[in-house]
Structure formats: structure tokens, C-alpha cells
Amino acid sequence: MNELLKLLKQNALESPENMAKILGISVDEVKQKIAEYEKEGVIRAYQAVVNEEKLDTSLVTTVIEVKVTPESEGGFDRIATRISKFPEVESVFLMSGTFDLLLFIKGRTMYEAAGFVSEKLATMPGVTSTATHFMMKTYKQNGILMQTRDDNERLKVSP
């Protein structure tokens, strides 16, 4: 991957001045490249990785495996796009293997998620079956360890 994108993926708040120093290019060049990535849709958004377990309002994450009947035109695309439009759906992936779509749903309670499955998802034409899993604990997300601190046992000065 492009080095600038790697830096942004590590820390989207990194200043253009620092990135210029790290990559050995000019500040203007950094800004221009970022603008291009945004325009081309390479960079879709900048988000924080939040440890929701630390929040009182923590949400329930539900993972749903969905089997669907592909349509003669467009295959899985049309139904996947329709499912993606629900605001409670956080991620949608087309998978190989025993099911077709993998969904990540955020809800306040398990009942809310269950309601989404039974009322909105399972009733959708083309959906043949669903399997619902509740996520219990997040250990690592987007490459970030969520439970442990990266303590370093190094000495402060060494040869």
C-alpha cells in the first residue's frame, strides 16, 4: 500500500507537516495527495476506533450470516445494496463458503437486533435463511488491541 495511506490508517490525525518529514516529501505534496485520494474515493472517511466497552451506552454487536438467492441479473449486488441501506447495518461482506453475506449490526439491546432480523431481514425477498451470533467481547479491532496495554519492559537506557 501507498506509504501515505499507511500513515493515515495508523493515525488519521497525523499532521501534514509530520507526514512530510516522515516520507521525505513536501507538505504541499502531502496535502495534494490526500485531496486526490478523497476526491477519487480511495479515502472514504476518517473515523475513531472506540472501545465501546468503556462506555456506559455500549451497544450490542450482532453478526449475521445470511443465505440469499442470487438474482439472474446483478447476482448478489442488488440485495446486498438494499441490506446496506439500513442504518443499523454497520458492515456487509460477500463471502465464499456456506453462506453468502456477512452482516455486522449495531443495536442497543439483543431484542433490537432480534427484531431487525425477524422483521426486516428475514422477510426480505431473496433471503432464504439467517444465523445470528452476538458478539461477546472485542480483543482486537482494526489492528488495535482493545483489552491489553502494549506495555514495554525495555530499560530506559541501554547500549
Next chain:
Amino acid sequence: MNDSKSLRDRIVRTVRDIPRSGIRDFFDIVSSREDVISLGIGEPDFVTPWHIRDAAVRALDRGATSYTSNMGLLSLRRGITKYVEKKTGIGYRPEDEVLITVGVSQGLDLAVRALVEPGDEVLYHEPSYVSYNPLIQFAYGKPVAIQTKKENGFRLTRKELEAHVTPKTKVLLLNYPNNPTGAALEKKDVKAIAAFAVEHDLIVLTDEIYDELTYDRRHYSIISEPGMKERTVYLHGFSKAWAMTGWRMGFTCAPPELTEAMMKIHQYTMLCAPILSQEASVEALRNGDSDIAFMREEYKKRRNFIHASFEEMGIPCIYPDGAFYAFVDISQFGMSSKEFALRLLDEQNVACVPGSAFGPCGEGFIRCSYATALDDIKEAMVRIARFVEKL
């Protein structure tokens, strides 16, 4: 023991007279403080990659708790010869030309003790790693330091070598990429040094522990020069490239006669390197290439950042080609490197190592390690800028 000699007087004079490492002194001061950002650390800030740690855990689980052969596990020596040949084009026999040591430090000690007789002169270049000079003295050799210069990018020149060689010179000790300067040699420098060694019939000890950490060009080892394998002890280890400092794993590659001599000392003083570290190293060689590539890329970014930051402050900093150190010229501030480092620590809580710890020609410089998280380096640069502004 009232009337007898004091304990201090009974200690071997060489040991008594050698001061302890300047880094050690500084460490004691830094350890007593809180919230220090340390650029004083000569080891990777990465933890050993998980698959390597896991290999040691599995070996332990299997019951690998015994001695190994004095030379080290044959599987590891085989892996090493493949690794060295791939890098340098030079093949060694795993059976009698490779010795597994407890870090490069021990390998170097073995090599010096196997080669140096009392009074033999050993040429080495300063600023240098703190153990070279004492090691030579412990073997009753005479250390002859060549003061490399900033103007030459701290690269050793043939002219400097010629000025220091005598009929008593037996060994030339090299360390490039260099700790503490970050200097690396170009192929033409290596050729000139090799020609010098052949002409004066010297044995070369080359500590290439940082060779994987060169950023802008490929490292060229002196053993790749024709005629050098026969007179060289190649020293390397797992500490830096695989982030395995605490495992204490090094190795030597050398002609059979030299390997046999080093093995004898090793056999009677160390027996063998720890088996778990050896097992982990087998895995490092087998599946560790991508780890090195990843860490090299990270260090390179930090190198760029730290160099650009010092330049921006108007403080000259040798462009580091290798290792993970920036050797920064602070002579414009009119104080000794120790004073600079102490005041920086005192006023801004940033630790770096005074250049004078690495030999007299390191005076006027500080060593800043960039084997530290980028966020810490950024904060350290802000603090250093604040510090020098007030000077």
C-alpha cells in the same frame, strides 16, 4: 582481612582500571526519573514477533530443556549458512564454520581471545560500541582507536588505517552499519578496507549486527570481497533485525581453524547458548523475512522524521544510512555532550546518550535512538526544540 590488601587491590589491574560504561552511569540517572522520553535505548521497541515467541513456547512444551552441542543446534547453523549465503554470496559449512554464541558480545569476546596475544594491537574505529575497547584489554591486547570524522560521515578511510597500522597490528575490528553514528559503508569503502587488510595480513572481525537495517541501499559485507572469507570472523545475531535482544543470540562464521579455536573457549566457559533461544532463532530464520521488512520500513520513517526535525532546528545531524541512531552535532551550543545530555534530561525530561560515552571523538555529539515509538519521537523533538531555543 584487616592487615591484608583491600579487596579492591586484589582485583586484576586491567579490570580495576577500566571505567564502567558511560551509558551505565547515565542509565542510573535516567532510571531515577519519571515520565522521561528516552532516545537512549539501543534496542528495538518492537516485541519479538509472535510466531518466534510461539516457537519457543512450543519447544518448551515439547520438553526442549537440555544442552545443545557446543556449536549450537545443527538445524540453526544450517539456517544461518543459508541466510548468510543469500545476503553475501559467501557459503559457510554449518558443520565446522558456524558457532552459535550468546549475543554478538560473546562472539566478539571469543574471537578476540582466540586471536589476541598480550601486546598484540587491535585496530578499531571510534565512536564505537562501548564494549570493544574493554574486550581487547581483557585479552591483554592493545586497543588502537582510529577517530573517524564527521567530514567523512564517520566512515573509516584507508588513509586513517595506514596511519595507525604497525608491525604489531594483528586484528582489525569493524562495525558498519555503526552504533552510535548510524554510518554505513559504500562498496568502494569496503573494497579499500579489504585491500588494506590483505596487504597488512590482518584478521578482520566484522560486527554486522545492524546489516538488515540499512535504508537507502543494500549493505555490502566485507566477506563478499575476494580473499576476505579466509581472514574474517563474521559476527551477527538476532537482536536487532528480529527484535530479539533479550534472547541473547549471536553467531560467528569463520574458517574452520578459527571456529575451532573460538569453540574451545566457548566450550569451557559457556558450554552452549540457551536451547530455547536457539529454537526461537530457527523459526526467525525460517519465517521472519517479512518481520524484518516491516520493522525496516518503520525505522526508515522515523529516521526521516528525526533527521528532518533536527535539520529544521538548525542542528546538523549526520544522515544515518543504517542502524537506528542519529548522531547529532551539538557543538554549536558550547557545552560538553554530557552537560548537554544532563541539562536536556533535567529541563525537558528527554534522555539521550552523550557522544563521549563512545570514545573521545564522540565529544560534541549526542546519540538519539529512533528505536522508539514515532509518537514519542515527535514529542521528544518538540521538547528538544524548546530546550535549544533557550540556549
